Amino acid sequence: xxxxxxxxxxxxxxxxxxxxxxxxxxxxxxxxxxxDSGVDHLDSLYVGCMSSGxxxxxxxxxxxxxxxxxxxxxxxTRVESACASGGISFRQAFLEVGxxxxxxxxxxxxxxxxxVDGDGATxxxxxxxxxxYEVFHGATFPGLYAMMAHAHMAKYGTTSEMLxxxxxxxxxxxxxxxxxxxxxxxxxxxxxxxxxxxxPLHILDCSPITDGAAAVIVTSEEVGKKLGKPCIKVLGSGLxxxxxxxAQRADLTTxxxxxxxxxxxxxxxxxxxxxVQFAEVHDCFTIAELMVLESIGLYExxxxxxxxxxxxxxxxxxxxxxxxxxxKSKGHPVGATGVAQVVEIYKQLTGQAEGGRQIPGxxxxxxxxxMGGSGASSVVHIMEVA
Amino acid sequence: MSMFSSRxxxxxxxxxxxxxxxxxxxxxxxxxxxxxxxxxxxTAQEIVRLPDTGKIVTYTVIRVAPSQWGDLSPYALAIVExxxxxxxxxxxxxxxxxxxxxxxxxxxxxxxIQTESHEGVLSYGHKFVPNWF
Numbered sequence: 004x005x006x007x008x009x010x011x012x013x014x015x016x017x018x019x020x021x022x023x024x025x026x027x028x029x030x031x032x033x034x035x036x037x038x039d040s041g042v043d044h045l046d047s048l049y050v051g052c053m054s055s056g057x058x059x060x061x062x063x064x065x066x067x068x069x070x071x072x073x074x075x076x077x078x079x080t081r082v083e084s085a086c087a088s089g090g091i092s093f094r095q096a097f098l099e100v101g102x103x104x105x106x107x108x109x110x111x112x113x114x115x116x117x118x119v120d121g122d123g124a125t126x127x128x129x130x131x132x133x134x135x136y137e138v139f140h141g142a143t144f145p146g147l148y149a150m151m152a153h154a155h156m157a158k159y160g161t162t163s164e165m166l167x168x169x170x171x172x173x174x175x176x177x178x179x180x181x182x183x184x185x186x187x188x189x190x191x192x193x194x195x196x197x198x199x200x201x202x203p204l205h206i207l208d209c210s211p212i213t214d215g216a217a218a219v220i221v222t223s224e225e226v227g228k229k230l231g232k233p234c235i236k237v238l239g240s241g242l243x244x245x246x247x248x249x250a251q252r253a254d255l256t257t258x259x260x261x262x263x264x265x266x267x268x269x270x271x272x273x274x275x276x277x278x279v280q281f282a283e284v285h286d287c288f289t290i291a292e293l294m295v296l297e298s299i300g301l302y303e304x305x306x307x308x309x310x311x312x313x314x315x316x317x318x319x320x321x322x323x324x325x326x327x328x329x330x331k332s333k334g335h336p337v338g339a340t341g342v343a344q345v346v347e348i349y350k351q352l353t354g355q356a357e358g359g360r361q362i363p364g365x366x367x368x369x370x371x372x373x374m375g376g377s378g379a380s381s382v383v384h385i386m387e388v389a
Numbered sequence: 390m391s392m393f394s395s396r397x398x399x400x401x402x403x404x405x406x407x408x409x410x411x412x413x414x415x416x417x418x419x420x421x422x423x424x425x426x427x428x429x430x431x432t433a434q435e436i437v438r439l440p441d442t443g444k445i446v447t448y449t450v451i452r453v454a455p456s457q458w459g460d461l462s463p464y465a466l467a468i469v470e471x472x473x474x475x476x477x478x479x480x481x482x483x484x485x486x487x488x489x490x491x492x493x494x495x496x497x498x499x500x501x502i503q504t505e506s507h508e509g510v511l512s513y514g515h516k517f518v519p520n521w522f
Contacts, residue, residue: 125455135400136421139514140479140502141451141458146466149449157447157491202450250468250476251419255447 004101008227008389010220010234011040012346017215017334018184025059025115026071032216032339033072033111040220041230046105047078051092051112052338053085057127059118068111085131086287088112089217089341090373090382094240096221097384106223112343113216114336124212128337131376133248145209145288147249147377149201152290154255156203159305163203166289167194168311170207170331173286176318177328179358184213184334208289213334217342219349227389233353238274238368239385241267247379258291260381261298261372268370268383276300279385280366281322281351283344285374286329295372296324299383323362326351341373341382352388397510404514407439407497409475420475441497442520443471450486457503465489469517482516496520 013035015028023031029050037045050068055061065079082092089112096110116124129138132147155161171191177183194207227234243263246252252259269275276299284299286292293307301322302310310316316324327333327347330340348369350356371384402408403421410422414431420439425432448467451458458464465481467489481489482500495517503512 122455122457137478139512141454141461141464141466142478143451143453143455145453146449146451150447150466150468153449153491154447198453200451200453202452204449206453248478250478255468 005103006224007097007100007237008222008224008234009237009345009349009386010222010227010230010232011036011042012219012349013037013039013217014182014343014346015216017182017213017336019117020214021117023214025055025061025064025113026067028115028214028216029068029111029113030071032113032218033068033109036109036218036220039232041232042107042220042222044107045074045077045109046107047080047099048074048109049080049082049092049095049111051082051088051090051341053083053088053114054127054130054337055115057130058124059115064113068113084380085375086285086335086337087341087373087375087380087382088338089343090371090384091242091341093219093221093342093345093384094242094382097237097240100221100223106226108221109218110221110342110345111216111218112339112341114338115214116212116336117214136248136250143201144377145201145204148288148290149204150249151255151294151377152203155290155294158256161293161305161308163195164191165293165308165312166203166208167191168308169286169289169292170194172311172317173325173329173331176326176360177332179360180328180333181357183328183332184211185332186328204288204290210287210330210335213336215334215336215339215343217339217346219342219345233355234389235349235352235386236389237384238387239268239270239272240382241265241269241271242380242382243267245379247376249377256294256304258294258298258374258378258381260378261295261374261383262300264381264383265299265372268385272385274368274385279368279370281326281362282324282370282372283327283329283347284324284372285340286325286331287335287374289331291374292324292329295374299372318360318362326356326360326362341371344371344373345384345386348386352386394510397512405499407441407515408436409439410434411437418473418475420477439475440472443469443495445489445491445493445495446470446476447491448481448489450489467495467517469495477515479514480516481518483518494520
């Protein structure tokens with residue numbers, strides 16, 4: 004496979020963006036990415052989106068997005084893998100350019116989640132769990148992660164204070180991100196005193212419901228270098244799946260698909276975790292960040308919580324996690340999240356992270372981990388400054 | 390949301406009679422039933438009826454529930470490992486949610502699950518109750 008680069012990025016504002024529709028959010032992000040990269044056309048487009056059908060009753064958004072970008076005619080493909088839709092959209096663009104079929108491909112993601120009420124959003128998101136054997140019995144997404152959290156607490160002594168430390172850290176980072184939905188600081192006491200959603204997860208352990216879009220331009224080395232803009236190289240991509248229903252997993256305290264996806268990405272990249280300086284990981288709930296860090300091998304099982312409390316994963320810690328603010332503070336428009344992670348990796352590696360959240364010491368290699376549902380799909384990318 | 394009742398009745402064997410697949414080659418049991426053993430790729434299986442007691446592996450108490458479940462809220466949801474090693478998710482009932490714990494012994498009972506569901510009909514299935522008796 005030939006080398007693949009990312010040469011420009013764009014994001015819409017994340018939040019309750021009532022004045023912009025699904026197609027407008029996409030255009031906001033996509034036109035920013037095109038302008039940022041300097042490309043004059045696209046060979047093709049991928050759009051990650053989990054559930055436009057249930058959120059705005061609109062399917063077939065691949066063509067709709069190409070149309071409203073003013074590019075009707077180009078090949079366009081929608082990618083769906085629940086909350087990992089964006090990360091897999093990026094992977095498909097990477098594979099298409101790497102294979103030599105195309106030279107300039109946009110990987111985008113979009114979700115418009117606030118055109119429905121809370122019940123509507125919960126029903127759409129529930130589609131990422133097993134409808135007949137989990138949702139049928141009253142499972143919600145906070146509930147599924149809460150069950151993993153209780154198992155993790157029982158096995159390793161993880162505490163609510165450790166979970167809160169993750170939320171506090173991500174909100175601190177997000178307070179410096181101009182597109183974040185909730186760009187403000189919170190405290191451990193604030194998290195612990197917030198409403199209990201599903202024991203042991205409080206509302207401030209949960210990522211929010213968000214409207215938003217993100218887009219990146221993926222090119223061949225030749226095109227990337229000719230554009231003369233800051234660019235990064237994609238070293239490796241790994242995707243893996245696991246049992247959909249939690250009850251079918253032997254170990255509820257680890258995310259097996261994240262372990263396998265990371266192994267695959269590192270093997271392809273010819274790198275080790277010790278070569279990486281920072282990561283964006285899928286913190287849909289605070290417990291998810293801890294479990295993913297343990298699953299990808301950054302920490303021994305049970306050690307990620309104490310490490311978060313000790314500041315090891317803070318912006319100035321030894322391995323910064325979620326410098327963007329993560330899903331927790333930046334927001335989680337599910338189909339856009341995986342692409343938004345790549346936007347942050349690009350900004351950090353090219354020294355363009357705004358607001359004081361640039362990681363000190365000019366990091367050279369970053370990693371993005373994006374996860375679907377309760378962990379039945381995980382996708383990992385390793386990227387290096389070019 | 391109204392859908393065909395076929396979505397409801399085709400689940401009856403596993404929801405009403407707790408039927409599971411036991412594969413010949415591996416001897417492994419899966420709930421719900423599957424056509425292919427993920428361990429061996431085997432398709433030769435027999436349908437078995439699951440035992441009706443087990444222990445809580447993990448649980449949560451849903452305190453912010455979709456309005457469809459509002460009349461039950463707060464309710465405890467658990468993953469239970471039955472005495473044959475098979476695991477399944479379900480709601481706890483006939484118990485104070487504050488008393489639910491990992492390791493608690495439970496028994497399966499046949500209860501109404503939803504008053505309205507995808508099928509637009511009453512849905513029944515298993516719930517867990519403490520096995521104190």
